[in-house]
Amino acid sequence: MPDLTSETVRRVVPLVEAAAEGFLAGHEIPPDVSLRALGLGSMGFLRLIDALEAEFGIELDIAELSAQDTVIAIAGLVDARTQGSR
């Protein structure tokens, strides 16, 4: 699991912010809180997975993403994929 200061976490936060389309600012996104609890809805998750795949050049499973939906957990998923593809 990446720590709060990891490069991946730093890159994921603005993607979440963009997926939320203005209702969440980056500083309002605690990295260990469920994005659903923060109000990210279905369309937000769909925008987020597209953005993550484009940003990191990986493929993610939406079911996996929605089940592990904190910034920290998502960064962990991303790291696992990027390391797996090396």
Add this chain to the structure above:
Amino acid sequence: MTTDVVAVPAAAVRTVTVPVTGERSGSGPLTWGQQAIWKSVVALARDGFWPTVRRLVTVSASRRLTVEEATQALAALVSRHETLRTRIVDGDGCPRQVVDATGSLAVRVIPVAPAPPQPSALVPETHTPVWVPAAHAPVIDAIVAERVATPLEPDRDWPLTATLVTVDEHVRYLVLVVHHVALDQHATERLLGELRTVLRGRTITEPVGERPLDLAARERTDAGATERALHYWGRTYTDLASEQLPVMDPTGPAGVLECRFASWTLGPALDQLAARHQVSTAAVAAAAVAVVLGRRAGLACCGLLIVVANRFQPGHDRIVAPMSQLGLLSLDVTAGDPARPETLHTVIPAAWRSALQAYRHARYDQAAMDALLARSGRGTDTDVDPRCCLNDLRTDLPWTARPISRPAPPSRLTWVPKPALNWHFYVEIQDLSDHLVLACQADTRRMPAPALEAFARDVEGYVVGAAAAQAPVRQVHPDQDLTDQHHTDQHLREGLQ
């Protein structure tokens, strides 16, 4: 003009033809959204029908809108949006879109006598509930019915037909019947928003969204989306029974029935459950429908086709063209039991994840999908398994979880015979402001009338019972700086997919 029907002297009806000039002409393949609706067009044509979008726009008497102003507003929209200047032609067995740069729009004008605002009545033939003076409702209804009975030819005609109804020389109603190949629900609402802007004498400042010809070209470079969707659909089909809703009554009369079940408690209960589980109300509705249908059919895993709006991608919300495609939702319903409403809480989280999967894999090239369906024996050029479809039409979702009013009016059920159905079972959820309608259509040999009625009542009972079984409790992080209201709003706004 069947003036007998609308009780207007034929001599009083006139047609105004207004020239239209667009930015460009062109031709090309269909977009994926156009392909999807075209598949329905072909299927319905088999039974002699054509799919329409029907809308009524009312204009205040005080606006004193002239026929000239109304026709110019319509012409401006047809000029602006290529989808309204598009014909669908056969290109060696494969449909193609042809955009005309110029042409004309023929608008009928029908005068009616003034009528007092009360009593008022709904116009049943339009797809959205609009109250009008009771004396005008049958006229508008007859105009819509007559337009629907006169199919447009997509290879010859532009898709928009408009009739202006005037009172004392001023336009009071615009009756629009549009071929569904041009617009889906989202596009229709966007177009009507622009129409209202122009009718108020204002200018549309926002640039037009991506046009279908350009979108189709872009989609042809996006093989990844189709590959991902095909993989998901193929994998998901392995969990689904080949015949989901078998024939229950082989000796019964063949036919199609629609059961329209109006509920004043279902909507607030869906909202409460959505807020409780932090999911969209569409996911809650899908969960309830899947459990009730699955248990009735004896399925462990219920499959539903759901109509997905496909508007979440950047810029897609501004596209005025059909984008909707079918998504495939598969849900394990063994934990759910309509007789024990509290079990819905167990199913909802999984239903939300399944709905996300369905939404994510609902953008694809239809020809490639049809090839997969044919290879796997799961569909034809007109049919798609599991042939059970949920179409959640709610758009104007409430911003707060509404309480269930006590006492709520009793649910109301009406029956409508239907001439044909392209599904074994089809459920539409319609929002009529203060209540929801579950419009359930079925092949009566697979779901006879008593079973159809029981389905609708069970869905209501299951959802309302689940909402009552547990009061909405939200888990919010203590450091969270946002209001519950705000979060609920976001989920509810995003309910429609």
